[in-house]
Amino acid sequence: MTTVETTGDEGMYLFNDLPLKELKSKYDFEPTERWADELRLSSVRFNSGGSGSFISSDGLVLTNHHVASDTLHKLSSADRNLIDDGFLATSLDEELQAPDLELNQLVSIEDVTSRVAEGIEKNASPAEAAQQRRAVIATIEQESLEKTGLRSDVVTLFGGATYHLYRYKKYTDVRLVWAPETAAAFFGGDADNFEYPRYCMDATIMRVYEDGKPAQLEHFLRWNEAGVDEGDLVFVSGNPGRTQRIFTVAALKYLRDHRMPYVLDYLRRKEILMQQFGLDGVEATRRARDELFGIQNGRKAYTGMLAGLQDPNTIATKQRREDQLIAAIKADPELAGTESVFAEIAEIQTEKAKKLGESVTFRSRLYDLALTTVLRAAEDAKPNEQRLREFTDSGRESLVQDLLSEAPVYADLERVKLADELSRFVETRGGDDALVAKVLAGKSPRQRAAELVDGTELFDVAARKRYLDGDYAAVQSSADPIIQLALLLEDEYRQLRTHSEELDERERQAYAKLTQAVSKLQGNSGYPDATFTLRLAYGQVKTYTEDGEEIQPATDFAGAFEHESSHLGQTDFDLPESWNRHKDALDLSTQLNFVCTADIIGGNSGSPVVNRQGELVGLIFDGNIQSLTSDYLYTDQQARAVSVSGVGILHALRKIYGADALADSIGK
Structure with missing residues (x-):
């Protein structure tokens, strides 16, 4: 396939x-x-x-x-x-x-495609299908964890045409x-x-x-x-x-013209930010070094990938293969109408481009901890099969390990990173946006970031543990400013994520149909x-x-x-x-x-x-x-x-x- x-x-x-x-x-x-x-x-x-x-x-x-x-x-x-x-x-x-x-050691692989497919109603909307798919996957993972004690992940393959259950021994x-x-x-x-x-x-x-x-x-x-x-x-x-x-030409053009340039601009911005922070001295350089290396590595990698997509021969090669595939699909009576998935995928790329850059996920360790704390408490109140995937029972041990990590978090670096994220938020939505006004609370991004970082208790692992042991009401009653910010943005985060998951589901279904057509034409071989x-x-x-x-x-x-x-x-x-x-x-x-x-x-x-x-x-x-x-x-x-x-x-x-x-x- x-x-x-x-x-x-x-x-x-x-x-x-x-x-x-x-x-x-x-x-x-x-x-x-x-x-x-x-x-x-x-x-x-x-x-x-x-x-x-x-x-x-x-x-x-x-x-x-x-x-x-x-x-x-x-x-x-x-x-x-x-x-x-x-x-x-x-x-x-x-x-x-x-x-x-x-560290994860892959112990076994099991094909669960039929069970996942059976969990999706035939005429379900993309939103309903996404929820149903999430539920059946969570159930499969939880049953496997309880049966074997091994980390159990359902992996989506061939664009959604196949699902395998991977069991891992964790170290x-x-x-x-x-x-x-x-x-x-x-x-x-x-x-x-x-x-x-x-x-x-x-x-x-x-x-x-x-x-x-x-x-x-x-x-x-x-x-x-x-x-x-x-x-x-x-x-x-x-x-x-x-x-x-597996991507179609339309999907690659979205990467070429929208997604990759956006990511490159982001990486260049962050590279300058971290370089400037490092100029404060030897210790500042050390604190920024690992993240700066990752950013620079990503920037150079994306530059090369984008250059490849901007080479007309790349798209021409993919277009030639796609044209041949469409012709073969149209020539097969049993696949009549399947070629429509190309138009569906193209439409999804247009919608992705419109939403590109919309986010309330500020990239700082403290805000990540705050948002995870809020979402964990809210998701724990739901049945396991209805939770966001990263908060299901099968992933709890890994989630807790991250939340309670003793790794140092540096206040000076967090202030700089969060201030820049708040500035990007203002740039993206506009200074007069109502949510921007609530987030900034009458302060500049730099002042607001300092207030959030200096006022939070999330540096303290014991404080994170108290929130982990508490329920959503306990989190809501917190006076911690960065947790209050995460609570303020929770609804917007969930709306954006729901829309993204619906697009993903539409795209998954389209690629699954495409892969099934290719399987019929070329046989079940490949990767x-x-x-x-x-x-x-x-x-x-x-x-x-x-x-x-x-x-x-x-x-x-x-x-x-x-x-x-x-x-x-x-x-x-x-x-x-x-x-x-x-x-x-x-x-x-x-x-x-x-x-x-x-x-x-x-x-x-x-x-x-x-x-x-x-x-x-x-x-x-x-x-x-x-x-x-x-x-x-x-x-x-x-x-x-x-x-x-x-x-x-x-x-x-x-x-x-x-x-x-x-x-x-x-x-x-």
Whole structure:
């Protein structure tokens, strides 16, 4: 069931529907069920966004430095800057517990499509269908949780044509073991981001615990110590975020002309805001750094994606495929009228464009806590199947973990962020808007933000716990100003969300019809768009050509030092002092980074790369600039997934960081 004709090594495949025929015909490889199960059970998802893998029997987990940076930031302080300085625990007692990190291991997959479909009345309106779908999904998830004790998520696939129940084992006691300095992990900075060749040690090692002790794992990845060569077949097991390959041309034009320019303007604004905040000093720079990096990374990614959509050839390619599909649908008597979904989807894009930017969700940690507190109390008064999805019983543990996180919240940064959000609110709705007047309460955005931040008690975890234990009446009676603001905006939030969910439901039904038509025409093969759930991609370690130059697939430590020398005076190209101090101990020919043609997207960061034997050979950390069109169109002509080499990680642990004991325990 795919709406695009696959090319090259395209595909983010479900673990319960692997491309066995393609692998056999292209690469003469036949993965066994055991091979696939071992890889699936050795893979994990980070709730902070990203992927990882188990790499030892005693709970070690490998991921990217930039996936772990949220945790590194939360564990840092003015006196301990883990992001810049790195970290190594030399004993279990020194490992640092993450305040609110959750890792998910996919244990099982069950097709629940028929049950979801049975829960939707045939002639239900989009609003009714959305409520009914939410109810049946909540029931399925709750029943599974009660039966198995596992986190249970119903996942929408193929635009709503298929629903699978994913059951996860959760690990919530996660501790930091090793992280390199940012200068090594993000060597080359923003200039090299989404580029290649690269020379980064974008890796971090954590450990999962159970009952206060390192978890004893049956499934983990062994480690290949030979590196990769040109032409090697490799596999990526990770959680790609969101792709839009099922999207029609009208939907892509909405992204090109409305959504992406809007997001880019937002990111540029926030980038300037965070940069200005960081100018207040070293500590301000540290506090803003993690969020600023995420914003800059998003800005560069969206710039590349938009550039791809603005290339006329992209839309022309999609239009050609769409025209062929419409012709095939019209030629099939059993599909008569199905082509009308293209007009329906186009109409939805027009409505989306009209509503773009309408929001009362102010992006600050304190306001997020306040809004969640208000909505949680209101939703808890409803039957489980009628609640907003994030407040159902099946997700309660994760919700509580976030609400009661001990991670620091900085008042000075919150004032700046909330003031900017209030300013955007005024810009969007106009200064004379009645709701704007109520929100500002006669003050400027900056004054109002200071009043809200200085008056709230939500910095205190104990105060959040009291609200969590209380009902909606208790929240309503709160004198906390930021909770009162969330209460003021609750009705508007719910109205906007309801309208958005109705549009989503209409779009879901349209794409489900489209996918069913494609399934009839092309057969039940292919892969669904990414949903931040576990997928398998495959590809080759492969050279490519850019601007007439042949780009070799692998780099080494010697190249890193040469890259530093050729950029003298540019601080983003200064390797850490530890690297230069231990240069003579290194085998400079050791592989550091490499590229392959595997189909990845945001969310795959931290994914293990394995060989035919299922051994870890690399760690996904980026794609090159040509890969940024992969949200909506795959190509392997130049697009490449970029990895840290497994042998490079081991070499750095031993020769630079003096972590022989840690290196010895990997893969065992």
